[in-house]
Amino acid sequence: MTGSQRWFFLVVSLVLCGSVYLLAPILTPFLAGALLAYLCDPMADRLENWGCSRTTSVVIVFAFLTVLMTAVFLLFLPNLGRQIQVLVQQIPEVFQLVENRFLPWLQVNLGIDPAAIDMNMLKQLILKDWQKTGDIMAQIAAGITRSGLALAGWVANLVLIPVVTFYLLRDWDVMMDKIQRLLPRNVEPRVSLWANECDEVLGAFMKGQLLVMFALGVVYAIGLWIVGLDLALLIGMLAGLASIVPYMGFIIGIAAAVIAALIQFSDPTVLLWVGLVFAIGQALEGMLLTPLLVGDKIGLHPVAVIFAIMAGGQLFGFVGVLLALPVAAVIMVLLRHLHEGYKGSSLYTHEKPEDSSIS
Structure with a gap:
């Protein structure tokens, strides 16, 4: 790679990072659509191998995704909401379980004095934070309800995700081929x-x-x-x-x-x-x-997954979470090649390039 090419790729990388940072508020539906298209592309390719056209393959995959997501919303979300309500109702019973069973067990087996643990303060802290969380969610819901523009934005993002997914999935192979042809x-x-x-x-x-x-x-x-x-x-x-x-x-x-x-x-x-x-x-x-x-x-290593998700969320919010794993995969591959290059360089072997070539 020439010096001008290195500068070119460096500038392109900086422009992409800056664009993601500046456009993060509007990128969520596009990144979610790209992620779904990436995951569904092998299924569309397999249908193409069976004789279907690309558009027909994408329609079949998209219909399957639509049915699957609809079933999840209709079957799981109502039950999940009811179970969350049951969980909230059981919070006082959790405290009773800790006081009546867990603390006596600690005293008998580990010699820890239950009086050293202020359960009342712990209750107030958890219930206060739980109440605060409920207040925040209520404020968010009220804000969305009062603001027609915010509600329209949420609806637009939800509608954009399947639209973006459909068109990206249809043209995925074409886009990858064009990107490959653009490379030096x-x-x-x-x-x-x-x-x-x-x-x-x-x-x-x-x-x-x-x-x-x-x-x-x-x-x-x-x-x-x-x-x-x-x-x-x-x-x-x-x-x-x-x-x-x-x-x-x-x-x-x-x-x-x-x-x-x-x-x-x-x-x-x-x-x-x-x-x-x-x-x-x-x-x-x-x-x-x-x-x-x-x-x-x-x-990906489990520690790399945790760090990538937390770092992406810290730097770019929810958009960073969506980008975390692809970026981590790229960095992992680059680090592996960098490690191989380092092991074969004079920095590691303490040999001059001409000496290593002669040997």
Whole structure:
């Protein structure tokens, strides 16, 4: 790569970052549409291989997505709202459980004096923050209701997402080909190699791990529902979302399920069934879901995922969260190639280039 090409790519990168920063308030529907188009492109390509035209393939995929999202809204959201109300009603019972069982257990087994923990202050703090959160949500809802312009903006964003997804999915292969043709010929093979590696990383995570998260959420929710837990759907979905980091979903889910089961049933034997549900979920993840949906592809490290999401949200808000994983994948690929170059350079071997070439 020549010096002028390096400056060109540096300027383009700075312009893109500046544009994202300045246009972040309006980018959400476009980035969400691009993400959905990226995830659905393999399905459209497969339908094309079966003889369908690109437009027909996109229409089929788009219709499937529409039916799926409609079913989710109609089936899950009302039940999820009711379970959140049940959770709010059970907050006082959680405090009673802590006072009557957890604190005495700490005193007997760890020698911790329950008087050292000010439960009244803890109650006031949590209830105050909960009330504050409710007040904030009420203010937001009232503001949206009062402002017709804000409401119109929310509706426009929701409508834009499927529109953007449809057109990006229809022209996805054409856009990728044009971007490839725009690259300088001397750097195109290397950039294409990096792009393929980035796609492999993102494919392993977004097209695999996200499906594993959803499947685990469904398994946990159904299992806890069979046990009879009132908060089965809420805890199952929470555990599935937390599975973005390995074992975190299991830890958070089983902890929440144990507390909810003790409050609802007051019978320790039900904990055996709760543990069985999560044991089955972990077995399915290790033996079936991860090998089938993710395989041995290269994925993002869990710590890199957490840091990328938090850093993206801190720098660019919700737009940064949407961009976090693709940017993290690109940085991971670049760092891997930089590491390989460093290991082969004189900085690492302490040899002069001419000496290393002779040897």
